[in-house]
Amino acid sequence: MDVKTLSEVIANQGFPIALSILLIFRIDRFMQEIVIAQKEGYRQVLENTKEIHNTITSLNQQNREYYSLRFAEVQKELSGMKVELGKIE
Secondary structure, three states: OOHHHHHHHHHHHHHHHHHHHHHHHHHHHHHHHHHHHHHHHHHHHHHHHHHHHHHHHHHHHHHHHHHHHHHHHHHHHHHHHHHHHHHHO
16 A cells, blocks of 8 residues: 555544544543433432421321320310219219
8 A cells, every 4th residue: 555545544534433432432421421410310309308208207296296185185075074974973
């Protein structure tokens, strides 16, 4: 091969190879950015899920406390009615 043929081969096939390598590196960088964004999204979802879980747990605890107090009040009322019924008989 002479120099002219060699330079034509490099010019014709070197450019597509160089362009392919450049595109591969750009796609790789883009994919890394996507993976980082996806990990951040997972972290935010996990954080929000924990916050929702804590809120629901807190509300359940408040409901339990309210209903146990209300049950105690109703129980006192019923025991008072039972005493009154005992007096009537």
